[in-house]
Amino acid sequence: MKVVAINASARKDGNTAILLNAVLAELKIEGMETELIQLGGKTINGCRACYKCMENADKHCVVKSDMLNDILDKMVEADGILLGSPTYFSDVTANMRAVIERCGFVARANGYMLKRKVGASVVAVRRAGAIPAFSSMNLFLHYMQMVMPGSSYWSLGIGRDIGDVLKDEEGLLTMQTLGQNMAWLLRKVTDSK
Numbered sequence: 001m002k003v004v005a006i007n008a009s010a011r012k013d014g015n016t017a018i019l020l021n022a023v024l025a026e027l028k029i030e031g032m033e034t035e036l037i038q039l040g041g042k043t044i045n046g047c048r049a050c051y052k053c054m055e056n057a058d059k060h061c062v063v064k065s066d067m068l069n070d071i072l073d074k075m076v077e078a079d080g081i082l083l084g085s086p087t088y089f090s091d092v093t094a095n096m097r098a099v100i101e102r103c104g105f106v107a108r109a110n111g112y113m114l115k116r117k118v119g120a121s122v123v124a125v126r127r128a129g130a131i132p133a134f135s136s137m138n139l140f141l142h143y144m145q146m147v148m149p150g151s152s153y154w155s156l157g158i159g160r161d162i163g164d165v166l167k168d169e170e171g172l173l174t175m176q177t178l179g180q181n182m183a184w185l186l187r188k189v190t191d192s193k
Helices: 015-029 052-056 068-077 094-109 130-143 169-191
Strands: 002-007 033-038 080-086 118-125 156-158
Touching: 002 015, 002 068, 015 033, 015 080, 015 118, 015 156, 015 169, 033 068, 052 094, 068 094, 080 094, 080 130, 080 169, 094 130, 118 130, 118 169, 156 169
Parallel strands: 002 033, 002 080, 080 118, 118 156
Antiparallel strands: none
16 A cells, blocks of 8 residues: 655645654554655646646646646555645645645546545644644545545644754644554555455
């Protein structure tokens, strides 16, 4: 089984990556293959509403100028998808919004091709506003008909400067629990196919 994680932070190895890696570490302990895709330093454009994905139904976006189709391919291949974003003005980053928009349209155009995969979200936050960001990603996972594990709290970690989330003991414990629950759910979903 494989889980692909998408880090939509502008900081390639910042707090969001630390939180995602805490979840991925638990999945690795459970014997699962993992991959972290870092969007820092890259730009993914938002949806143009051209509806070519509906016409083509080829599991790709017609826009080829960024890495979105590579991300789509990895999401299709994976059994589990983990989304991560820092909190920017009480929501996700522009890159995560673009991933949600374009992956959402393409997946829907192709019979909800992410349906019944296991999906979860992780948010890094300085102080407040994490719940709308968490909700944005979870609403996408729900709309894609994915199965979502819970944790011991909402999957967020508190910190501003790189590494600050390592001081958030409850946040790290929440990531560990999310990883364990995601592994358990992946086995249940895979066994039932």
